[in-house]
Amino acid sequence: MKNLNDPKQLLVSAIESGTVIDHIPASTLFKVIKILGLDRIKNQITFGTNLDSKTDGKKAIIKIANKFFEDDDINRIALVAPNAKLNIIKDYKVVEKRVVAVPDTITAIAKCMNPKCITNFEKVTTRFRVVSKKPVALKCHYCEKITDQERLEII
Amino acid sequence: MKTRSLVSIDDLSTEEILKILKLAAEFEKNPIRDILHGKVVATLFFEPSTRTRLSFESAVNKLGGKVIGFTDASSSSVSKGETLNDTIRTVNNYVDLIVMRHPIEGSARYASEISTVPVINAGDGANQHPTQTLLDLYSIMKTQGTLDNLNICMVGDLKYGRTVHSLLMAMSRWNTTFNFVAPDELMIPDEYKLYLDNLGLKYNETPDLNKVINQADIIYMTRVQRERFSDPMEYEKVKNAYVLHEHMLGETKPDMKILHPLPRVNEINPDVDSNVKAYYFEQALNGVYTRQAIICTLLGLK
Numbered sequence: 001m002k003n004l005n006d007p008k009q010l011l012v013s014a015i016e017s018g019t020v021i022d023h024i025p026a027s028t029l030f031k032v033i034k035i036l037g038l039d040r041i042k043n044q045i046t047f048g049t050n051l052d053s054k055t056d057g058k059k060a061i062i063k064i065a066n067k068f069f070e071d072d073d074i075n076r077i078a079l080v081a082p083n084a085k086l087n088i089i090k091d092y093k094v095v096e097k098r099v100v101a102v103p104d105t106i107t108a109i110a111k112c113m114n115p116k117c118i119t120n121f122e123k124v125t126t127r128f129r130v131v132s133k134k135p136v137a138l139k140c141h142y143c144e145k146i147t148d149q150e151r152l153e154i155i
Numbered sequence: 156m157k158t159r160s161l162v163s164i165d166d167l168s169t170e171e172i173l174k175i176l177k178l179a180a181e182f183e184k185n186p187i188r189d190i191l192h193g194k195v196v197a198t199l200f201f202e203p204s205t206r207t208r209l210s211f212e213s214a215v216n217k218l219g220g221k222v223i224g225f226t227d228a229s230s231s232s233v234s235k236g237e238t239l240n241d242t243i244r245t246v247n248n249y250v251d252l253i254v255m256r257h258p259i260e261g262s263a264r265y266a267s268e269i270s271t272v273p274v275i276n277a278g279d280g281a282n283q284h285p286t287q288t289l290l291d292l293y294s295i296m297k298t299q300g301t302l303d304n305l306n307i308c309m310v311g312d313l314k315y316g317r318t319v320h321s322l323l324m325a326m327s328r329w330n331t332t333f334n335f336v337a338p339d340e341l342m343i344p345d346e347y348k349l350y351l352d353n354l355g356l357k358y359n360e361t362p363d364l365n366k367v368i369n370q371a372d373i374i375y376m377t378r379v380q381r382e383r384f385s386d387p388m389e390y391e392k393v394k395n396a397y398v399l400h401e402h403m404l405g406e407t408k409p410d411m412k413i414l415h416p417l418p419r420v421n422e423i424n425p426d427v428d429s430n431v432k433a434y435y436f437e438q439a440l441n442g443v444y445t446r447q448a449i450i451c452t453l454l455g456l457k
Contacts, residue, residue, distance in 0.1 A: 112261075116258075116259060116260045116280050116281070117259070117260050118239070118259045118260065118262045118264075118265045119261065121259055122239055122240060122265070123238075124261075124265055141261075141264065142260070142261025142262075143260035143280075144261070144283070145260070
């Protein structure tokens with residue numbers, strides 16, 4: 001317990017190998033968990049939320065043991081955690097740092113804001129083309145209407 | 156996509172559009188042909204649209220094909236709660252092509268992804284109606300001899316008018332100059348102006364039709380609907396400002412033509428109908444030739 005004076009270390013313990021996702025807005029932690037399917041895997045996961053952050057207000061952090069993400073997978077969280085930072089851990093050491101990027105297309109994550117869109121009537125997998133990355137604006141593949149950041153809902 | 160469908164005008168390249176217009180001109184010369192002999196086309200109209208449906212059915216009949224379908228959702232299994240997915244998966248077993256009109260936006264794209272036969276979008280809510288756009292283009296091409304460098308004056312409801320937006324997007328491929336004539340409440344949305352700006356195309360907005368009418372090669376009239384106004388007083392103020400009368404046509408260009416997607420209510424005074432510049436009924440006839448061309452193109456015939 002040599003890090004007893006570091007509150008972060010106490011709140012979420014270190015992992016030997018795996019991925020740490022930091023700088024997740026506290027308000028979207030559970031969306032990130034859902035998007036990455038962390039609620040359905042067997043790996044050891046620890047997370048902390050409502051932690052104080054110098055830059056983000058209240059933030060959350062997730063540590064997933066023995067799990068490494070492909071870019072395409074991790075970029076799916078960019079919609080709800082655009083400033084998230086990944087630390088890839090091996091042997092307790094950070095071996096790589098990554099940031100997330102909003103992908104060009106978004107599939108099966110976001111809900112179309114248009115109440116008259118077919119995706120809100122039948123079981124259709126939503127698909128969007130990203131027409132703007134900051135702020136995020138998504139054009140629905142089906143009804144062709146734009147869903148912007150303000151009206152963005154995660155399924 | 157396993158088969159070729161027509162959902163949005165943007166699905167077609169400029170070359171493909173011109174090919175369809177050329178084929179439509181051939182059908183105009185000789186509309187009765189037995190090209191669709193033995194073929195069956197479904198017209199699935201989940202909401203009524205008599206004009207569009209009859210135009211499609213006329214096009215199929217003239218080509219020797221057969222039509223099956225329904226004219227509104229209450230006479231189909233939709234009223235029993237069947238999903239669009241199931242309707243399409245069933246009907247595509249019976250036919251060679253599906254023409255579909257549906258009130259839900261994006262329904263045609265979805266149907267085209269499920270269907271094993273081509274789907275033609277005959278209107279999906281406020282979204283797309285590409286065959287209307289193609290028949291508008293055909294009418295413009297036929298009356299002006301070209302699509303290049305024309306001046307198009309769009310009048311009426313430019314905010315919600317689906318046909319206006321699609322025609323604007325399509326015509327922007329041919330260096331068109333636009334005049335937008337509408338009350339403030341119904342002016343063309345910013346996203347379309349931005350689109351034209353990015354292409355470097357010229358446009359002008361005015362509430363006064365008389366100011367720009369004489370520059371026009373094409374006047375595209377649309378209906379100003381009372382229910383679009385939040386304030387009924389506003390409607391009363393502007394409703395007569397967007398009505399075309401015969402006496403306004405005196406100084407217009409000799410080859411200018413007036414188009415209207417129809418139905419018209421009162422935005423074109425009947426005294427215009429007998430003027431040689433009135434073209435809206437011929438435009439409707441052009442719809443049959445254009446749809447013949449679209450059907451044959453999607454089926455890979457001719």
